[in-house]
Amino acid sequence: MKTAGAKSERRIFEEHIAERGFRMTRQRALILDIFLKKEGHLSPEELYDLVKAKDPTVGRATVYRMLRLMREADLARKVDLGDGLSRYEHKYGHAHHDHLICLRCGKAIEVVDEEIEALQEKLARKHGYKLTAHEMDLFGLCPSCKKKERK
Amino acid sequence: MKTAGAKSERRIFEEHIAERGFRMTRQRALILDIFLKKEGHLSPEELYDLVKAKDPTVGRATVYRMLRLMREADLARKVDLGDGLSRYEHKYGHAHHDHLICLRCGKAIEVVDEEIEALQEKLARKHGYKLTAHEMDLFGLCPSCKKKERK
DNA sequence: GTAGTTGCAAAGGGTTTGCAGAGGG
DNA sequence: CCCTCTGCAAACCCTTTGCAACTAC
Numbered sequence: 001m002k003t004a005g006a007k008s009e010r011r012i013f014e015e016h017i018a019e020r021g022f023r024m025t026r027q028r029a030l031i032l033d034i035f036l037k038k039e040g041h042l043s044p045e046e047l048y049d050l051v052k053a054k055d056p057t058v059g060r061a062t063v064y065r066m067l068r069l070m071r072e073a074d075l076a077r078k079v080d081l082g083d084g085l086s087r088y089e090h091k092y093g094h095a096h097h098d099h100l101i102c103l104r105c106g107k108a109i110e111v112v113d114e115e116i117e118a119l120q121e122k123l124a125r126k127h128g129y130k131l132t133a134h135e136m137d138l139f140g141l142c143p144s145c146k147k148k149e150r151k
Numbered sequence: 152m153k154t155a156g157a158k159s160e161r162r163i164f165e166e167h168i169a170e171r172g173f174r175m176t177r178q179r180a181l182i183l184d185i186f187l188k189k190e191g192h193l194s195p196e197e198l199y200d201l202v203k204a205k206d207p208t209v210g211r212a213t214v215y216r217m218l219r220l221m222r223e224a225d226l227a228r229k230v231d232l233g234d235g236l237s238r239y240e241h242k243y244g245h246a247h248h249d250h251l252i253c254l255r256c257g258k259a260i261e262v263v264d265e266e267i268e269a270l271q272e273k274l275a276r277k278h279g280y281k282l283t284a285h286e287m288d289l290f291g292l293c294p295s296c297k298k299k300e301r302k
Numbered sequence: 303g304t305a306g307t308t309g310c311a312a313a314g315g316g317t318t319t320g321c322a323g324a325g326g327g
Numbered sequence: 328c329c330c331t332c333t334g335c336a337a338a339c340c341c342t343t344t345g346c347a348a349c350t351a352c
Contacts, residue, residue, distance in 0.1 A: 113274045135288050
């Protein structure tokens with residue numbers, strides 16, 4: 001199932017670039033595979049390091065260009081975890097989720113609450129907006145940092 | 152009432168810097184006044200332009216340094232409206248609020264929903280987190296862009 | 303007076319771009 | 328074969344920093 005999922009994500013990307021006359025290359029396939037396999041929130045530099053480990057000839061610019069392509073193909077999302085870095089997570093095969101971010105250690109977990117989702121829709125409608133997306137980040141102390149706080 | 156509000160904000164800032172041995176200067180007072188008077192979401196450059204209009208001798212670096220001070224004094228908040236720029240809004244005298252942002256025209260309005268606020272707390276607690284802040288941005292089409300969409 | 307503050311300009315960090323050569327379709 | 332893609336390095340943008348002169352306290 002995992003492999004099947006990865007394959008279809010790759011197909012989505014291939015279709016996306018074929019549609020606009022772009023090309024599938026060794027570098028793009030490699031970056032795509034690594035990015036999709038990695039759960040969590042990668043900075044461009046972290047992704048570049050992972051790619052370099054597999055193929056040291058790939059350039060940083062290619063990683064940046066690929067991040068843009070993946071965003072356009074709706075496979076990647078840019079998130080701001082408040083650490084000053086830009087970070088990306090992959091969307092495909094992921095249910096939508098929000099973030100619970102520890103201000104002390106920076107750890108971020110993904111959460112979802114259907115009740116909140118519904119209220120967001122309702123709130124937007126109340127103001128005459130048609131909602132297409134949202135981002136919710138909750139900041140606080142994670143359980144282990146909370147414990148340390150006490151001593 | 153407006154004036155009284157502005158005065159107390161300034162006092163808060165003065166106390167904040169006095170506490171740590173900093174000083175109140177002509178430039179800081181000017182930037183603070185302009186920033187507090189301006190509702191909405193200013194980029195550092197926009198703030199710098201407004202300041203320059205009143206006093207062309209003020210440098211860009213001073214504006215950046217002041218933005219940091221105001222954040223530390225809890226008078227300013229950094230927000231990401233997805234246009235690639237960093238933006239700041241003032242907090243004091245503002246109730247907490249979230250954003251409803253139009254993806255077409257970029258217009259952002261401020262909203263709040265008590266029910267959502269409560270559920271955010273609950274969600275964090277469920278995961279063992281102690282919540283200290285959050286940011287919620289809803290993206291979609293504003294009423295007027297929605298209308299244009301139809302034709 | 304003595305720190306903290308300022309404007310300037312240079313440095314810094316992250317991201318984008320111009321280019322000549324490589325390589326997909 | 329044509330046109331896109333690549334790696335490199337330089338350019339770029341926004342933000343921070345080093346410094347000598349200045350100024351609040």
